[in-house]
Amino acid sequence: MSGNEARMDLERIDVSRRRFVVTGASIAGGFVLGLPAIGLSNDVVGGEADSEHQIGFFIEIAADGSVIIGSNQPEIGQGVRTALPMLVAEELDVEWSKVSVRQMPLGIVKTADGYAWKYGGQGVGGSTGLTGNWDFMREVGATARQQLIRAAAARLNVPVSSCSTRPGYVVCSSPAAEIPYGDLVAAAARLDLPAESPPLKEMKQYRIVGRRQKTIDAMDIITGKARYGIDTREAGMRYAVIARSPYLNGRVRSFNDTEARKVDGVLDVFKIDGPEPGEPYLILANGVAIVATSTWAAIKGREALQIDWDPGPNASDNSDAFWQQNHEMLKSTGQVVVDDGEFDKAMAEAHQVIERHYQVPFVSHQPLEPQNCYAHVQEDRCHIIAPTQMPSGASRAAAAVTGLPRENIQVDMTRVGGGFGRRLTNDYVAEACMISQKTGWPIKLQWTREDDVKHDFYRPAGLHEMRAGVDGKGKVIAWTQRLVSASKYYRRPNMTEERLWEAELYPDDFPRKIVENFRLEYFHNPIGLPRGSWRAPAHTANAFVIQSFLDEIAVETGQDPLQLHIDMLGEEREMEYGNHGGPTFNPGRLVRLIKFVAARIDYQKQRPDGRGVGLATHFTFGGYAAHAVEVTVSPQGQLKIERIVAAIDCGFAVNPQAVEAQLQGGTIDGISTALGLEITVKDGQVQQSNFHDYPLLRIAAVPSLFETHILPYDDTPTGVGEIGIPSAAPALANAIFAASGIRLRRLPIGDQLQKAMAG
Amino acid sequence: MISFQVNKKPASFAGDRNTPLLWVLRDHLELTGTKFGCGIGQCGACTVHIDGHAQRSCITPVSAIEGQSITTIEGLASADGVLHPVQKAWLEIDVPQCGYCQAGQIMATADFLKKHPRPSDQDIDKNMTNICRCGTYVRIRTAIHRAAELAESGE
Ligand code: FES
Ligand code: FES
Numbered sequence: 011m012s013g014n015e016a017r018m019d020l021e022r023i024d025v026s027r028r029r030f031v032v033t034g035a036s037i038a039g040g041f042v043l044g045l046p047a048i049g050l051s052n053d054v055v056g057g058e059a060d061s062e063h064q065i066g067f068f069i070e071i072a073a074d075g076s077v078i079i080g081s082n083q084p085e086i087g088q089g090v091r092t093a094l095p096m097l098v099a100e101e102l103d104v105e106w107s108k109v110s111v112r113q114m115p116l117g118i119v120k121t122a123d124g125y126a127w128k129y130g131g132q133g134v135g136g137s138t139g140l141t142g143n144w145d146f147m148r149e150v151g152a153t154a155r156q157q158l159i160r161a162a163a164a165r166l167n168v169p170v171s172s173c174s175t176r177p178g179y180v181v182c183s184s185p186a187a188e189i190p191y192g193d194l195v196a197a198a199a200r201l202d203l204p205a206e207s208p209p210l211k212e213m214k215q216y217r218i219v220g221r222r223q224k225t226i227d228a229m230d231i232i233t234g235k236a237r238y239g240i241d242t243r244e245a246g247m248r249y250a251v252i253a254r255s256p257y258l259n260g261r262v263r264s265f266n267d268t269e270a271r272k273v274d275g276v277l278d279v280f281k282i283d284g285p286e287p288g289e290p291y292l293i294l295a296n297g298v299a300i301v302a303t304s305t306w307a308a309i310k311g312r313e314a315l316q317i318d319w320d321p322g323p324n325a326s327d328n329s330d331a332f333w334q335q336n337h338e339m340l341k342s343t344g345q346v347v348v349d350d351g352e353f354d355k356a357m358a359e360a361h362q363v364i365e366r367h368y369q370v371p372f373v374s375h376q377p378l379e380p381q382n383c384y385a386h387v388q389e390d391r392c393h394i395i396a397p398t399q400m401p402s403g404a405s406r407a408a409a410a411v412t413g414l415p416r417e418n419i420q421v422d423m424t425r426v427g428g429g430f431g432r433r434l435t436n437d438y439v440a441e442a443c444m445i446s447q448k449t450g451w452p453i454k455l456q457w458t459r460e461d462d463v464k465h466d467f468y469r470p471a472g473l474h475e476m477r478a479g480v481d482g483k484g485k486v487i488a489w490t491q492r493l494v495s496a497s498k499y500y501r502r503p504n505m506t507e508e509r510l511w512e513a514e515l516y517p518d519d520f521p522r523k524i525v526e527n528f529r530l531e532y533f534h535n536p537i538g539l540p541r542g543s544w545r546a547p548a549h550t551a552n553a554f555v556i557q558s559f560l561d562e563i564a565v566e567t568g569q570d571p572l573q574l575h576i577d578m579l580g581e582e583r584e585m586e587y588g589n590h591g592g593p594t595f596n597p598g599r600l601v602r603l604i605k606f607v608a609a610r611i612d613y614q615k616q617r618p619d620g621r622g623v624g625l626a627t628h629f630t631f632g633g634y635a636a637h638a639v640e641v642t643v644s645p646q647g648q649l650k651i652e653r654i655v656a657a658i659d660c661g662f663a664v665n666p667q668a669v670e671a672q673l674q675g676g677t678i679d680g681i682s683t684a685l686g687l688e689i690t691v692k693d694g695q696v697q698q699s700n701f702h703d704y705p706l707l708r709i710a711a712v713p714s715l716f717e718t719h720i721l722p723y724d725d726t727p728t729g730v731g732e733i734g735i736p737s738a739a740p741a742l743a744n745a746i747f748a749a750s751g752i753r754l755r756r757l758p759i760g761d762q763l764q765k766a767m768a769g
Numbered sequence: 770m771i772s773f774q775v776n777k778k779p780a781s782f783a784g785d786r787n788t789p790l791l792w793v794l795r796d797h798l799e800l801t802g803t804k805f806g807c808g809i810g811q812c813g814a815c816t817v818h819i820d821g822h823a824q825r826s827c828i829t830p831v832s833a834i835e836g837q838s839i840t841t842i843e844g845l846a847s848a849d850g851v852l853h854p855v856q857k858a859w860l861e862i863d864v865p866q867c868g869y870c871q872a873g874q875i876m877a878t879a880d881f882l883k884k885h886p887r888p889s890d891q892d893i894d895k896n897m898t899n900i901c902r903c904g905t906y907v908r909i910r911t912a913i914h915r916a917a918e919l920a921e922s923g924e
Binding site for chain 1: 788792796800801803808811843845856864866868890893894895897901902903904905909910
């Protein structure tokens with residue numbers, strides 16, 4: 011999700027949450043807890059909870075002291091199903107070993123002016139799953155604890171002040187008594203809520219939060235019991251696949267389903283209408299749906315279909331032409347979106363001007379669980395079970411297809427086999443609804459890997475021209491980035507041409523205001539490929555470009571790259587940062603990280619020819635990261651990553667175990683993508699189709715020497731899902747240069763090194 | 770009709786003989802722990818044991834397993850619920866992120882360790898080809914070594 015989009019969505023969440031306090035309770039958690047437990051039998055914590063043991067929506071405490079905590083956010087592998095319940099458990103004061111977690115469904119309630127959240131805002135993107143719920147979930151736990159204390163005090167007929175808790179019990183000092191939470195829940199749930207949230211714990215009192223906690227669902231995962239969307243099975247369910255237009259914006263001219271219908275198990279075949287070219291996407295493409303009694307029958311039926319495609323308006327789209335146009339466009343003047351200081355004057359006065367071009371390709375998300383969705387559309391209601399990052403988007407998509415009011419659409423969430431931004435968009439939910447509506451059957455729509463590669467909201471590709479003016483002492487005095495890209499904001503409702511750049515350049519990123527004379531210029535080059543939010547959106551492209559260019563400036567001006575980073579970033583200070591992840595950016599925190607990784611990897615050490623270290627840093631959505639990568643490059647151009655040191659400063663790490671996992675995973679994602687991943691178009695069709703030609707990294711390319719470090723900073727956690735990715739690729743490219751003298755300015759790296767060495 | 774065993778119980782399938790074992794397991798036998806990732810033998814999410822050997826069930830037609838014995842992730846632990854050393858190591862090292870690839874990773878590792886009881890990193894690099902999109906490889910490597918230790922000490 012882009013910064014802006016993330017912000018838009020979060021504003022929605024925020025506003026709704028505030029609006030949501032319709033009962034007069036003064037805190038978000040208050041209202042949620044305040045609803046009487048009784049009468050919530052179907053949408054409480056897990057679905058089968060017993061209201062006698064339920065205190066508010068999120069917490070259920072059984073007589074034996076076991077605790078079930080509801081998780082309101084989608085779990086996509088980022089660890090929210092562990093981290094958010096940790097926050098509740100900490101403040102509730104229970105043993106973590108007694109906690110299990112249940113997934114909550116989407117909760118929206120109709121209000122006079124739209125819809126409001128029932129369980130707080132739900133949706134994960136922009137690394138906000140944790141930060142957006144940090145206060146809320148702690149308040150939920152603290153408020154429940156307070157109610158339990160009050161219930162105990164009433165029972166014992168003592169003042170509240172003489173009661174406290176130890177894990178799982180309310181403890182009274184005089185008369186000395188202990189009452190297990192399980193005995194108090196029913197009484198606590200009936201108490202009125204106090205007007206204000208009780209005080210939260212001091213960080214030094216934490217027993218659960220800030221400690222390494224393992225993935226709460228690990229046992230289910232390693233025994234095959236964890237349920238993903240793809241594992242959904244409901245009574246009477248039929249299976250569906252769709253043959254989508256292989257041409258971008260193509261359509262079905264006609265189709266012959268005679269052979270398809272002969273396939274054993276095929277039940278129905280019909281056309282699916284996609285959006286008009288240029289319209290916002292409800293679904294991605296026109297196509298033909300096949301409904302069958304099993305997944306395999308549907309796939310076989312699709313193979314037997316004969317479809318005559320109208321290639322449509324993008325039939326001549328080609329990647330080669332796209333890149334040529336990009337170079338052409340750079341010769342003109344684009345939309346100047348930031349123009350600080352006196353750029354032209356500073357450039358004219360510069361002692362040295364350095365100019366480079368970098369090329370960042372389209373890439374695809376490819377979560378390992380292919381898209382899928384269960385939908386059952388009935389006359390007056392609809393049930394969705396989906397692996398989605400945005401359950402409210404699923405509800406909107408279902409409403410758009412069926413015309414049903416959203417309060418009649420039930421959205422259940424499963425564990426999700428990877429998100430990376432792909433599942434911010436609920437096109438597959440809309441498709442499943444279309445098929446269920448047409449047939450009347452409960453439907454599980456399944457995408458194959460080929461569907462996922464050929465139909466995605468790809469990360470935008472762009473050509474970046476970088477120019478820097480350097481004075482006689484090696485100080486950068488002018489800086490410009492001129493970007494031609496296919497903006498992500500294309501085909502969005504209410505989006506004007508003038509704002510397309512906002513998805514591609516985050517103006518307050520380094521080195522704005524550090525280099526006074528600073529200009530950003532944007533050109534939009536449309537192409538038929540759908541675009542969307544790919545993990546850390548524009549940060550992946552811009553960090554690669556900016557951190558590579560900085561390294562080049564150091565080399566060109568005879569400075570040490572590490573020193574140039576330190577000099578430019580400077581001291582710790584809060585700078586204004588208006589993009590998602592703000593309101594401030596402290597460049598000094600990056601200095602601490604880059605010095606740290608440089609020291610760990612022994613950056614200053616002389617290395618033989620063919621071996622080198624590269625460094626990079628980046629600030630992403632409120633969090634800070636740095637990478638040091640050591641590689642060897644053989645005379646034949648064989649690249650080997652020898653060692654990786656990654657460090658993150660996410661303020662306060664709620665679950666260091668998960669932070670480390672995200673940093674490892676983000677780093678590997680960055681390197682995997684830089685090494686070999688690219689989506690290309692020929693004659694209006696995506697050329698890649700599966701993992702043989704979209705080769706995600708495997709274990710062999712990941713060095714055994716791989717360190718991750720968390721450098722604590724303060725007591726405010728930032729999200730971590732995207733922080734680890736942007737600086738990985740430039741650190742790799744800088745290492746390759748240090749080892750070989752070959753500067754790679756085009757991603758993916760592919761066989762460029764072999765070619766350069768040969769030629 | 771094709772007859773075979775799954776997790777030590779008799780099973781059969783009467784449909785299209787070319788149906789990949791993966792879909793027989795998932796759609797017909799309701800064993801959904803085995804995952805669909807690519808359908809072309811690239812990712813290993815669908816790895817099961819066929820007569821004790823790790824195989825990619827998405828490219829194994831059910832006709833090829835007549836009379837054979839299949840173990841899926843649901844049947845890897847012993848009948849009395851004792852986890853396989855690989856599963857134990859996976860818990861200890863806390864390998865999973867989204868977890869979607871992990872059944873396949875575990876099944877692949879269980880077979881790999883039979884052939885390489887104390888593997889080197891190079892052995893791992895050469896033989897472990899399952900894809901993890903979340904990038905859990907660092908912990909997978911650690912967990913493989915740990916599983917080897919656990920298996921050796923009979924745990
Ligand atoms: S699903 Fe079988 S190898 Fe990918
Ligand atoms: S844990 Fe998500 S694909 Fe491996």
